[in-house]
Amino acid sequence: MNEGRSVLVIEDDRAILKLLRDVFQAEGLQVHAAGTARLGLVEAGSRHPDIIVLDLGLPDLDGKEFLRELRGWSQVPVLVLTARSAESEKVEVLDLGADDYLTKPFGVPELLARLRALLRRVNTGVADLGPHYGFGQVMVDLQGRTVTRGGALVHLTDIEFRLLAALVKAEGRIVTQASLLREVWGPGQADQTHYLRIYMGHLRKKLEENPAEPAWLITEIGVGCRCLCERRPVTG
Amino acid sequence: MVPMDLLPPTLRRPLGTVGICLIVTAVSVGLKLLFHDLQVELLLLSCVVVVAALLGRAPGILAALLMASSYDWFFLPPTHSFRVSGPHLVSLAILLGIALLVGELAARLRREAKQARQAQHRAQATASLARDLAGAMTSEQVLSLARTRFEATLGQIPSFVLHTADPSQAPAGAVCLPLRAPRKVRGFLVLMAPLDRAEDQDLLETWASLLALALERIHFVEVAREALLRMEGEKLRGHILSTLSHDLRTPLTGMLAGAQHLEQELVREAREALAEQARNLAGEARRMHELVANLLELSRLQSGGVQLRSDWNSAEELFASALRHRSLVLAGRRVSVEVEGNFPLLWCDGALVERVLVNFLDNAARHTPPGTSLRLWAGDLTDSVQLGLDDEGPGFPSEDSGKDAGRGGIGLSLCRAIAKAHGAALRLETRPEGGARVTIGLPKGKPAPEVI
Numbered sequence: 001m002n003e004g005r006s007v008l009v010i011e012d013d014r015a016i017l018k019l020l021r022d023v024f025q026a027e028g029l030q031v032h033a034a035g036t037a038r039l040g041l042v043e044a045g046s047r048h049p050d051i052i053v054l055d056l057g058l059p060d061l062d063g064k065e066f067l068r069e070l071r072g073w074s075q076v077p078v079l080v081l082t083a084r085s086a087e088s089e090k091v092e093v094l095d096l097g098a099d100d101y102l103t104k105p106f107g108v109p110e111l112l113a114r115l116r117a118l119l120r121r122v123n124t125g126v127a128d129l130g131p132h133y134g135f136g137q138v139m140v141d142l143q144g145r146t147v148t149r150g151g152a153l154v155h156l157t158d159i160e161f162r163l164l165a166a167l168v169k170a171e172g173r174i175v176t177q178a179s180l181l182r183e184v185w186g187p188g189q190a191d192q193t194h195y196l197r198i199y200m201g202h203l204r205k206k207l208e209e210n211p212a213e214p215a216w217l218i219t220e221i222g223v224g225c226r227c228l229c230e231r232r233p234v235t236g
Numbered sequence: 237m238v239p240m241d242l243l244p245p246t247l248r249r250p251l252g253t254v255g256i257c258l259i260v261t262a263v264s265v266g267l268k269l270l271f272h273d274l275q276v277e278l279l280l281l282s283c284v285v286v287v288a289a290l291l292g293r294a295p296g297i298l299a300a301l302l303m304a305s306s307y308d309w310f311f312l313p314p315t316h317s318f319r320v321s322g323p324h325l326v327s328l329a330i331l332l333g334i335a336l337l338v339g340e341l342a343a344r345l346r347r348e349a350k351q352a353r354q355a356q357h358r359a360q361a362t363a364s365l366a367r368d369l370a371g372a373m374t375s376e377q378v379l380s381l382a383r384t385r386f387e388a389t390l391g392q393i394p395s396f397v398l399h400t401a402d403p404s405q406a407p408a409g410a411v412c413l414p415l416r417a418p419r420k421v422r423g424f425l426v427l428m429a430p431l432d433r434a435e436d437q438d439l440l441e442t443w444a445s446l447l448a449l450a451l452e453r454i455h456f457v458e459v460a461r462e463a464l465l466r467m468e469g470e471k472l473r474g475h476i477l478s479t480l481s482h483d484l485r486t487p488l489t490g491m492l493a494g495a496q497h498l499e500q501e502l503v504r505e506a507r508e509a510l511a512e513q514a515r516n517l518a519g520e521a522r523r524m525h526e527l528v529a530n531l532l533e534l535s536r537l538q539s540g541g542v543q544l545r546s547d548w549n550s551a552e553e554l555f556a557s558a559l560r561h562r563s564l565v566l567a568g569r570r571v572s573v574e575v576e577g578n579f580p581l582l583w584c585d586g587a588l589v590e591r592v593l594v595n596f597l598d599n600a601a602r603h604t605p606p607g608t609s610l611r612l613w614a615g616d617l618t619d620s621v622q623l624g625l626d627d628e629g630p631g632f633p634s635e636d637s638g639k640d641a642g643r644g645g646i647g648l649s650l651c652r653a654i655a656k657a658h659g660a661a662l663r664l665e666t667r668p669e670g671g672a673r674v675t676i677g678l679p680k681g682k683p684a685p686e687v688i
Contacts, residue, residue: 015490023497057482081489083482085529087587088545105489105525107518108496194548194581194684201550212552212573218560219553222545222587 005119006030008049010040010066011081012059020053023108027115037061041069049076051118056082056093064096071097077118081106087222094176094224101174117172120230133168134232135216138207140168147207154206159184163199164207167217167227176224200225253287253295257302265310276311277331284335288342296339304332351435358439361389365443369450373457378450382443389439413440415448422451473539477532484528492521522564526598530646533591537653544657548684549586551575551614551623558593559612566597568606574613581684582621588654589623589676592662595647596625596674603672604629617677620661624675631666651676 007029011017021031032047034040037058044052052070056063063080070078080093080101090101100114131142137150142165147154156164162184167175178190185195200219204211216228243251260283264276280303288296309316312324320328365385372378413425425444499514536542555573559566582589593612600610608628615622648664651674655662661677 013486013490016486016493019490019494019497023493026497026500057486083485083489084478085481085532104485105492105521107522108493108500111493192685197548197550197553197581197684201552204552212556212575213559213571214556219557221549221554221557221590222547222585 003028004030005050006032006047007115008032008034008040008043008047008052010034010037010043010052010058011055012036012057013055016055023111024115027112037063037066040066044070044074044076051115052076052078053115054078054080054098056080056084064093067093067096067098077121079114079118090220090223091176091178094174095179099173117228117230121171121173132232133171133227133229135168135227135229136207136209138216138229139232140164140229142169149207156203156206160199160202160206163196164203164227167225168229170226171230172226172228174220174224174226180225196225249291249295250298253291253298254302256287257283257299257306260303261306261310264306268311277307277327280307280331281335281338284339285342288339289346292346293340293343296343297336300332300335300339303335304328307331354435358389358435361385362439362442362446366446369446372450372454375451375454378447378454382447386443413444415444415451417445417448417452419452422448422455470539477536477539481528481532484532485525488521488525488528492518492525495521519564527646530591530595530650533588534646534650534653537650537657542657544585544588546583546585548581549584549589550581551579551621554582554586554590554593554623555612555614557590558597561590561594562597562601565601566610569601569604570609572609572611574611576614576616579614579616580621580680582678583681583684584658584678585654588657589678592651592654592676593623593625595651598647599674600625600627600629600672603627618680620677620679622675622677624673626667626671626673628671631670631672632664 005028007024009017009020009024009031011020011033012035017033017035021033024031032043032049034043037060040052040054040058043049054063054066058066063082067078067080070076077099078097080098081104082089082093082101083104085103090103093101099118102111102114133140133142138154139148141147145161147156147161147164163180166180166183177193177196180196181190181192184199185192189195200217201211204214204217208214208217217225218228219225260279264279267274267279268276284296284299284303287299305318308318308320308328312320312328365381368381368385369378372381411427413427414421415423415425425440425447427440495514495518499511499518502508502511502514552573552575555575559571559573597610604610604627610628611626613622613624613626615624652662654660655676659679661675663673663675663677665673665675667673
């Protein structure tokens with residue numbers, strides 16, 4: 001499904017660059033590479049990649065600077081690779097417009113899963129399927145404001161639905177706590193994190209098979225939440 | 237005549253007075269012999285004024301008495317006798333009264349001039365002390381400046397000590413003057429003997445407050461410098477840690493992802509034995525990463541000044557996240573999670589507490605055989621909230637040796653550091669029914685606000 005799609009890898013470590021090239025080529029992607037942020041910006045402008053994989057620790061320019069410049073003229077999905085584990089930095093990178101991040105060292109399966117999720121979003125960018133999202137047995141119809149699980153209607157309160165909607169719209173990408181709180185509860189509520197804890201708990205109880213070990217509604221402690229959903233064609 | 241310098245100081249002024257009076261009397265007698273009409277009273281009175289102005293009040297009184305006596309003896313009839321009568325007694329009394337009065341006035345003038353000189357001297361000394369103190373950069377400098385200035389100005393004080401210690405340790409009989417600055421008492425000025433003059437006492441108090449201000453200023457200069465040093469140290473440490481983190485994680489990324497890629501390729505080529513080795517390699521790289529992550533986090537916490545990013549967290553989410561991060565390590569073990577429905581939210585640094593739980597799980601995975609069960613549980617006590625993990629392994633060797641040796645290592649040290657940063661308690665125990673139990677007990681703060 002990735003035929004003819006391209007990825008731009010911006011990474012200064014040769015060994016990792018080589019490895020990423022092999023892994024992505026095995027996925028059927030065309031790989032462009034850049035060793036510095038400046039070169040990366042040029043490549044991003046000329047090659048028009050479908051996705052960018054960006055190492056945050058580049059020699060010439062901070063990856064954050066790169067994001068700031070890139071987002072001035074491009075909305076191409078960016079997956080950030082970072083060697084720093086501080087949650088505050090992840091939030092910062094997401095706020096600057098990165099679509100997702102992976103902390104080094106990461107496993108190949110995780111990397112590919114994130115990459116596929118981001119590419120899928122680009123794939124279905126044409127809004128032909130309507131705003132229907134699915135995960136597991138659950139279907140979410142944003143227009144009809146209905147949620148079903150295994151075909152049966154699930155009753156969600158207004159706030160629960162708004163929270164779920166904010167999560168599914170991101171299609172598997174992480175949404176930071178602050179932006180979830182702003183979107184669902186309104187500006188000025190960005191630090192009321194206990195709302196999020198309570199309502200994520202409600203959603204899991206209603207929608208997850210095993211709320212104690214959620215498979216779809218994931219919280220990344222200190223960063224935000226994601227819903228591992230995908231766009232689905234409307235069935236029955 | 238005996239030179240004045242050879243006389244003891246206490247005799248100088250009385251003898252000088254007597255000498256001057258004798259000379260003036262002799263001159264008066266001589267002049268009276270020459271000029272019969274001469275009024276000697278003015279001459280005698282001016283002698284009293286001169287003595288009082290030069291030598292002070294007591295010599296002035298002495299001169300007045302002597303002059304009155306010589307007036308009576310030499311000039312009042314009957315001369316060469318102390319007997320007086322009638323109007324001469326009045327003359328003598330008037331002379332004595334005027335002599336005492338002008339003597340007193342002259343002496344007062346002298347005293348005031350002297351006081352004015354001294355006051356000017358003190359003001360100058362205070363100004364110089366203030367100027368010198370303004371330039372002092374250390375408290376040692378302040379003390380030595382003060383010592384020099386004290387000796388020069390109040391030279392008659394036998395000795396004095398400046399120190400910042402407890403004033404109750406000063407020797408008996410000494411005078412303690414607190415160096416009171418706006419914020420607090422910065423030390424004590426200890427004088428071995430009390431000062432006899434009130435002006436000196438005032439001066440000393442002025443100086444004490446000058447010293448206190450200088451010491452306080454220096455104290456805050458030092459505080460500011462230390463804060464600056466600490467800040468720069470933290471910045472440097474942060475930079476080193478982040479560089480180290482980057483430099484250690486980058487090769488680990490290559491190892492882990494490389495091994496996994498290799499494994500995929502080998503599986504595709506159906507070379508299972510080699511694929512297994514690649515899998516093991518990936519597992520080792522993951523373990524290495526855990527060590528590195530724990531080490532870096534531990535050194536960050538131990539470097540001090542770490543601010544917790546506290547937030548509301550739910551036990552369910554902390555457990556779920558820790559389990560998700562450890563799904564590979566825990567393969568083959570059943571993990572049950574027990575959290576009461578109405579379990580309170582926790583106010584803590586979620587990422588760090590998750591790190592504790594991850595280390596609990598790692599530790600259990602290392603020390604329990606595959607196929608056994610683990611139980612993550614949360615307990616709500618009156619003053620703390622407990623998050624724990626029970627396993628079915630061999631437990632800890634013994635109550636105390638388990639704490640530092642054997643099980644644990646860096647992971648447990650990190651858990652301990654994180655617990656300490658939260659004011660939480662970490663407990664390791666062997667359950668009576670067998671198996672280990674590790675618990676972190678977070679202190680219960682304010683409950684989470686109501687959710688609308």
